[in-house]
Amino acid sequence: MKNILVFVCITFCTMILAQNESDKSDLKVRYYMVMAPDSTLLRNENEASVFSYSLLCNAKKSIYADEGAKKYYDYLHDNAGNYGVLSVNSVPRSKSSVYKDGDQIIATLPIGRKDLYRFEEPALKWELIKGKKKTILSYSCNLAKTTSDTGKVYYAWYSPSIPISEGPFRFKGLNGLILEVYNEEKSILITAVEIAKVSELIEPLKYVNIFDVKDKSKFLKKRKEVMEDPNSNNLQSKYRATGPDGQEIKIDRRQSTVKVKENNLLD
Template identity: 30%
Template sequence: MKKLIIVFAVFLSCAMNAQNQRFVYEYKFISDSTAKNEVKTERMYLDVSKKGSKFYSEVKYIADSIKEDRLKKGFRDLTGINFNFIPFVVEKSYPDYKNFFFISLSLDRFKVSEERPQTWKIMTEKEKIGEFNAQKATLDFAGRKWNAWFVPDIPIQDGPYKFHGLPGMIVKIEDQTNSHSFTLKEIKKLSEDWASESEKKSFSNIIPVNTAQYKKQFVENRNDPTKGLRQMFASGRKLMMVDESGKPLEQQTILRMREKEGKEQNAKNNNLLELDLLK
């Protein structure tokens, strides 16, 4: 906590000088509503620069860095890299706060423009969040009711995930079912702007869509886990998989395995952050 206090003080002294900052949030979530005791945790980065922000997983950042380093050295072996991370990236531009959500569905990568307004209701209630004197605000967004705490002393109208628009940085936000929460844990100074060319390459060849178009794609992929594989096979591309004896699997066997796996994943992933995707 002392580290947070010190870094916070440094941040306040230089915030208006447009120095690059990293806000580290702890994301806690329950992906299966039938197993509420199974709370998952992941550290998330909100990198802020003069022109905008980028929100993404710390584990993703580490995995991408290791992968890029190996590929630069000519190594194609990616074993040992942890690819089990929150997959999405959210970028916001300043000062208009245009909001873009980057995600992969099956074999496609999408850039989703977020048009839904965030109509906050600022409350009089105040609370101590860590070392911050924060004020409460509420919001209905993406099928959930959210309670947020923001700090006017941090003059940035931003926050984790897609959340923004309050008169100060959001240091904590949670939905009313306690299924999803983001809490600020640390603030760091960055030596470089987050929007480096190497990071931009990770989302090349993307398909731009709006929220309605993305929801359609999401539902189709969720209802048909084999959609991407069938499209790949239809285009003539091949996927090599073997059984326990080392014998290559036929396409139909691979499709059955993927369908079974997808349905099992969907059954456990029923408590999405954006709950209205399932409605």
Template identity: 35%
Template sequence: MHKYFSILLIFPFLFVFSQQKEEKSISDLEVHYEYSYTRDTTDVDPSHRSKEIMVLDFNPSSSIYYSQQYLAARKVFEQAAIAAQTSANIEIRTADLPKYKISYSIYRNGSQIYYTGNIFRDVFTFESTYLKWNTNYKDVKTILGYQCNKATTNFNNRTFTAWYTKDIPISEGIYRFKGLTGLILEINDEKNYHSFKAISIEKKQTEIKPLQKGIPVTREQYIKREKNLKVIRILKEKNSQKKEEIK
């Protein structure tokens, strides 16, 4: 049986940060990255890794980083919301929605970085801080025709190695990896659980703004909520297993 979303349920999905009456921020460049990652660190089969195309729209003063498929899904809801203004019965089949695995987004405004993500049905936003980088390396390599320098940082108890180009002298990068003297084109942790690599760079004028509005929390509060949700899921799985054993 196909599942449907009622139009009444999609309006929370469309909330955006309130915008003051000011000039819009327009991107200079758009970079597409292939994000490859493993959900199970014990599974070393490369064919089992998940992949998603991530997008970074930016200029010197602001940026937005998101999943390409996630934005495509949002546009389906936005079009449905517009159609709902003239029709009372608007439904969306989940089977027709673009498939995505990554629903968080990272918005930078000046020196402020904001992470917005879903925990179950709720959306939360917390302000992130810049990471500390070690750039004392002489290693260089070429990515998409750009000469890149090596840098490392510690994040979530892992060491990440980044390759950034001073040929694009804007302090931007994937996810929360920003703060170098050039654009990051590639980064991965020492065990390659998470790997990001630029696959295209083009000039593109896109409005830079947050994709949605989240409940303001601290990073610590967000992590705690995530852990609580994982515990609940584990307990539900165990209860389901016990019921099956009883049967």
């Protein structure tokens, strides 16, 4: 009986250890994402916005997010969503993330300034382009092309010498690590700037408030509504504008100069 208990204990500990190891990263890849208002990205970088992300990954799991987002949401989760004690500088520039577990790719993306939506991304189908080579961070890369489920065309440089089928955002599934991605309009460029061997925990970001829609079509529908009418959620605002005579000025809240450009939608 004693031997059986020892065997069960050893087996259980081995299973826990194996599970913990599967949640640890093999690599950390830092990427810069450059977004331009139109196709001027490669011609006028002064008009572009630059974001910094990191990818923690192993052969089965990964998390891709703003480098400060994990710390930010860990704090909110552990402090009951108390935003008041955080400085403006601690808020990450991007609240989006992509978590991969096996074949499942879960994206969390914002709509508007506050709302976050989580859904599953379909896997991309890649077309390998022969005869194209490029060196990124001293790694020889091949070129591939894909068309997303929303009809957008992307190109990716990947390195077979790093045999992990991973990459930034939802761009995964090639025979090697993706080190650079850009869209057909050349308004978005994501490129690796550093690769390191690290052992860190791979887990989803601990968002405090989130709409878990599961079906991506619901996210796309809601995003389209907000793009066409950015102020649709503010129609019941208690604030009113008045003129010099004290009369209320009627404002069409459905008119807004804030528009999201189609070329900057990364899906």
